[in-house]
Amino acid sequence: MTIIESIRIALRSLSANKLRSALTMLGIIIGVAAVISLMGIGRGAQQAIDRQINSMGTNLIFVSPGSINQGGVRSGQGTAQTLTYDDAVALATSGLSAVAAVAPEVRTFGQAVYMGNNVNTQIVGVTPEYETVRNYRVQSGEFISAGNVTARSTVAVVGANIVTTLFNGEDPIGQTIRINNVGFKVIGVLEAKGGGGFGNQDDQILVPLTTVNTRLQRGNFRGSNLVSQISVQATDASQMDLAIQQISEVLRERHKIRFEDDFTVRSQQDLLETATQVTGILTLFLGGVAGISLLVGGIGIMNIMLVSVTERTREIGIRKAIGATRGNILAQFLTEAMVLSVFGGFIGVGLGAVMARVISAAPLGGTLVLNSVVGLDSVLLATIFATAVGLFFGIYPAYRAASLNPIDALRYE
Amino acid sequence: MIELENVYKIYRMGDSEVHALDGVSLKIEAGEWVAIVGPSGSGKSTLMNVIGCLDQPTAGSYKLDGVEVARMNDRDLARVRNRKIGFVFQTFNLLPRTTALANVELPLIYAGVRDRRPRAVEALERVGLGDRLHHKPNELSGGQQQRVAIARALVTNPAIILADEPTGNLDSKSGAEIMELFHQMHTQQGLTIVMVTHDPDIAAQCERVIHIRDGKIIGDEHNGDRRKVPGIAEQMKPSDSVILESVAAGATR
Numbered sequence: 001m002t003i004i005e006s007i008r009i010a011l012r013s014l015s016a017n018k019l020r021s022a023l024t025m026l027g028i029i030i031g032v033a034a035v036i037s038l039m040g041i042g043r044g045a046q047q048a049i050d051r052q053i054n055s056m057g058t059n060l061i062f063v064s065p066g067s068i069n070q071g072g073v074r075s076g077q078g079t080a081q082t083l084t085y086d087d088a089v090a091l092a093t094s095g096l097s098a099v100a101a102v103a104p105e106v107r108t109f110g111q112a113v114y115m116g117n118n119v120n121t122q123i124v125g126v127t128p129e130y131e132t133v134r135n136y137r138v139q140s141g142e143f144i145s146a147g148n149v150t151a152r153s154t155v156a157v158v159g160a161n162i163v164t165t166l167f168n169g170e171d172p173i174g175q176t177i178r179i180n181n182v183g184f185k186v187i188g189v190l191e192a193k194g195g196g197g198f199g200n201q202d203d204q205i206l207v208p209l210t211t212v213n214t215r216l217q218r219g220n221f222r223g224s225n226l227v228s229q230i231s232v233q234a235t236d237a238s239q240m241d242l243a244i245q246q247i248s249e250v251l252r253e254r255h256k257i258r259f260e261d262d263f264t265v266r267s268q269q270d271l272l273e274t275a276t277q278v279t280g281i282l283t284l285f286l287g288g289v290a291g292i293s294l295l296v297g298g299i300g301i302m303n304i305m306l307v308s309v310t311e312r313t314r315e316i317g318i319r320k321a322i323g324a325t326r327g328n329i330l331a332q333f334l335t336e337a338m339v340l341s342v343f344g345g346f347i348g349v350g351l352g353a354v355m356a357r358v359i360s361a362a363p364l365g366g367t368l369v370l371n372s373v374v375g376l377d378s379v380l381l382a383t384i385f386a387t388a389v390g391l392f393f394g395i396y397p398a399y400r401a402a403s404l405n406p407i408d409a410l411r412y413e
Numbered sequence: 414m415i416e417l418e419n420v421y422k423i424y425r426m427g428d429s430e431v432h433a434l435d436g437v438s439l440k441i442e443a444g445e446w447v448a449i450v451g452p453s454g455s456g457k458s459t460l461m462n463v464i465g466c467l468d469q470p471t472a473g474s475y476k477l478d479g480v481e482v483a484r485m486n487d488r489d490l491a492r493v494r495n496r497k498i499g500f501v502f503q504t505f506n507l508l509p510r511t512t513a514l515a516n517v518e519l520p521l522i523y524a525g526v527r528d529r530r531p532r533a534v535e536a537l538e539r540v541g542l543g544d545r546l547h548h549k550p551n552e553l554s555g556g557q558q559q560r561v562a563i564a565r566a567l568v569t570n571p572a573i574i575l576a577d578e579p580t581g582n583l584d585s586k587s588g589a590e591i592m593e594l595f596h597q598m599h600t601q602q603g604l605t606i607v608m609v610t611h612d613p614d615i616a617a618q619c620e621r622v623i624h625i626r627d628g629k630i631i632g633d634e635h636n637g638d639r640r641k642v643p644g645i646a647e648q649m650k651p652s653d654s655v656i657l658e659s660v661a662a663g664a665t666r
């Protein structure tokens with residue numbers, strides 16, 4: 001008997017019991033789809049965060065106030081207020097060989113109002129260097145100039161999303177918006193960075209650094225020259241370590257540090273690693289959930305296969321009585337299981353991909369957008385597992401039945 | 414040719430043993446039409462299953478056309494069941510949810526025949542079901558189902574037909590039609606037929622009647638010209654009283 005013949009027998013027998021076949025396939029479909037979609041979402045989150053970190057610029061080093069470890073107590077960075085605009089100027093003017101550019105920034109939350117619309121968003125005080133260091137591009141108008149910074153001008157450059165949220169898509173250049181009740185003239189619009197992510201960069205409004213502390217801040221920052229963060233661009237990827245060392249030396253000297261730093265220096269690479277750790281845990285968690293559904297799917301397959309093969313012991317007896325060999329019976333059940341799991345696997349992969357898409361499209365936490373990534377490895381893993389379960393629990397009882405005398409199989413109850 | 418010598422089939426049930434076949438020796442020549450009769454539980458089905466290579470004896474020798482069946486492997490046995498023997502069961506044993514045509518094609522698939530459809534159609538036409546090709550078993554009457562089963566047994570052109578109470582689940586009219594089919598197969602194609610029956614009229618239509626009780630052969634009679642015999646009782650010799658008694662017992666069961 002040829003392979004084509006056994007496939008034909010298998011198909012005939014599968015279509016003679018459509019409901020049973022569909023149920024068996026359902027177990028495979030659910031298991032495979034769960035793995036595909038959940039793993040895809042985990043991967044998508046990882047890529048989105050990587051993309052966001054990379055879109056910040058290249059060869060970046062971030063200096064933030066406060067130390068990670070203060071007196072053995074972990075207090076988040078940024079709690080101490082130690083980093084000033086003068087520190088940034090010093091870093092830029094000390095002639096550090098590994099430092100290409102320095103871009104300090106100061107951040108605050110503010111409410112921006114234009115006509116009837118308002119948005120609550122991040123207001124970032126920057127200097128002209130911010131544009132190149134942090135990889136921003138002006139879509140229309142111009143960026144904050146050095147003159148704006150010295151003059152503490154009330155001008156603003158808005159992120160791409162602000163055009164839609166605040167200006168209903170109209171050209172905002174030359175218009176005046178009110179941020180915390182201070183009027184700002186819009187002089188430029190940024191190109192969208194895309195990729196979405198946490199605290200979307202396209203929702204920000206950039207203003208001159210000096211203006212923030214004089215006009216917008218409250219509390220300790222008000223009137224000070226404190227900054228939230230200094231982004232430093234190294235001259236080259238190979239100079240990162242040297243740059244970190246040079247920055248630390250300058251700041252220690254300026255802050256007269258003897259024991260413990262009151263600032264933290266981290267490279268873009270460090271950020272990536274931290275993020276990878278976090279998303280790795282997320283992916284692992286989702287993978288665990290997916291694994292459980294695959295297991296449940298597997299138990300479903302197992303259950304239906306065991307029942308259906310036992311129920312078909314009589315059929316096996318009939319087939320043997322009219323001339324089927326043990327090999328014929330095994331080939332039939334093998335092909336049936338293969339057909340079911342390959343079909344089920346395909347449908348599961350398709351369904352999983354669709355599910356991953358749907359979940360990606362759903363708005364998670366505002367602007368967080370995931371492009372789920374369906375990996376070949378998860379497709380293979382899920383399909384092979386489901387197939388193996390189907391094969392084992394289909395073939396083993398079939399083998400047992402095929403080894404019986406035909407008459408014992410026919411009498412089986 | 415079927416040749417059994419001192420065949421035993423023993424079922425062990427806990428401490429006790431059931432001798433379903435208790436030293437059966439038997440020869441059936443090619444072209445014979447034999448009925449096996451006996452009371453319920455006497456071992457008729459067991460004997461048929463051994464002859465049909467569906468079951469293996471516990472002890473003794475069974476030679477089919479001179480070949481010792483016990484020495485055959487799974488493939489040989491499957492081949493014998495496929496080509497040499499056609500089995501007809503009391504309960505039909507058709508594949509459910511499968512058309513008559515597909516059921517009859519089944520043995521041909523295992524025989525490796527490529528052009529199956531015309532042969533299956535022909536076999537179904539021979540049993541008078543040319544107009545029921547695409548009916549499933551649950552869409553057929555009992556008699557029709559048994560005819561599908563007979564077509565399935567015939568389709569590979571076996572030399573031997575084994576039928577275990579083929580009319581047992583049928584009314585007398587359908588039973589008579591089935592017997593007519595067997596009669597045709599026997600006279601026109603010279604098939605060897607062995608059938609188990611409880612019906613004395615049916616046993617009377619066969620050329621030879623083998624009588625079984627408690628797993629032993631207790632009678633083996635030739636009927637002479639079977640077609641002239643209207644009923645078994647009129648033809649009985651005094652020594653046949655045992656047969657009569659048990660046939661009747663079976664018939665009224």
Ligand SMILES: Nc1ncnc2c1ncn2[C@@H]1O[C@H](COP(=O)(O)OP(=O)(O)OP(=O)(O)O)[C@@H](O)[C@H]1O
Nearest residue numbers: 424431432433451452453454455456457458459460
């Ligand atoms: N699988 C089995 N296990 C144990 N005992 C069995 C088994 N099969 C048959 N027997 C016993 O073997 C004996 C013969 O059974 P068999 O089916 O051959 O009888 P039979 O002559 O065909 O009866 P009937 O006319 O009722 O069909 C019976 O006593 C039965 O109980």
Ligand SMILES: [Mg+2]
Nearest residue numbers: 457458459577
């Ligand atoms: Mg019986």
